[in-house]
Amino acid sequence: MKVAIITGASRGIGRAIALELYKRGCNIVFNYTRSTQAAEELVKECTSTDRQALAYQVDAADFPAVQDMVKDVKSKLGRIDILVNNAGITNDKLIVRMKEEDWDKVLDTNLKSAFNFCRAVTPIMLKQESGRILNISSISGIVGMAGQANYSASKAGLIGLTKALAKELGSRNITVNALAPGMIETDMTATLSEDYKKSLLEQIPLRRFGQVDEIARIAAFLVSEDAAYITGQVIQVDGGLAM
Template structure:
């Protein structure tokens, strides 16, 4: 279980105590790790999922071990009506959202010439439209409170572009541009907007690679290993902290030195 130090030796360090977070796509992988890191830091957490209720409920149970409120809410975050219901449910049950982590997304690889229009649309809906809808839904609460943290999960391919991943790279690059532009709009309102662009992280998204390919990818990474969901979650937690108030419109890339 995650734990935080006790500066005074008596009380756990809970820098997000009293904060309310929504993490999309949080039933497994990176989203799960993010939810647990936020809960360990004291935040109440809404676990959004689209399909696997069992996994989402398990994340909720683990979050509650940190003595915080946690709730699983099913929603397809590429649909405006479902996003509205998600955010309203969060506000009613744990309180107005102060942290939004747009983690839900999909990955597809293949030549641009082999990419269908439906595949393109699916990637844009999941990776770019969803963060737009979720941000739009939480911003009225954050503006009213004069405080908020929006953190978008992009990818190194959104920064550098990836061969055989043109559509995916475009969607994640668009998310970085959304991040930078929205940060400028929301800065005067006390709301920061940042992105985390992970490198090669060992999750289901790399499940199509065989062990040999994974080993080669690890060897190509200067630190000599693949990333973990916890590596990404640590970056998200840093940006979610109240003390990160002077950091906005930035892209933090935990990638092991794969790109610089």
């Protein structure tokens, strides 16, 4: 049975991906930082007796803690087949107001976290001669967004990481792709002003925000056997917003 690690899956897109992979027969393992109750509820929702759901309260930006988490997963479940680097935050500010800590926190949470998990799981996937890595980027990393210098840079960085690792790991049957959502209804976008949401809606050809399940199903496809010949790609799921 496949083992999938999904980072930042207590809420939002990560949670939906974790549930979708569980539904499709994977053992799921996820981490989170603050939302303990939501994490416990997700574990409770996974009731099948033939597979597991494990939660770790581990900051994805903490390199040694991630190494320890992955070691523990390997010892408990024996293998790691899928890694979805989803953990992410925003801290939007114009560059003239952005403090050093605003930059560092977003880059550490969104980009360094993906390095941390890739670094920890790739030796295992290389030995297995198989694996799927999916990095949750954003259209902000493709087109850039005003007020999101830190976030856009982190999400563009994930695309570079994706392409480099696709070239490095392809010969061992490990695919590495990025998924770039547009505007998806989660806690992250709930804080945007109504005026800003309205102006965005006018720019989305499908005239609506996306739902987490719509991201989860594409993510599940990209880490499935059906996507065996797709690597190094950035798949936009954005209702046509960024083209």
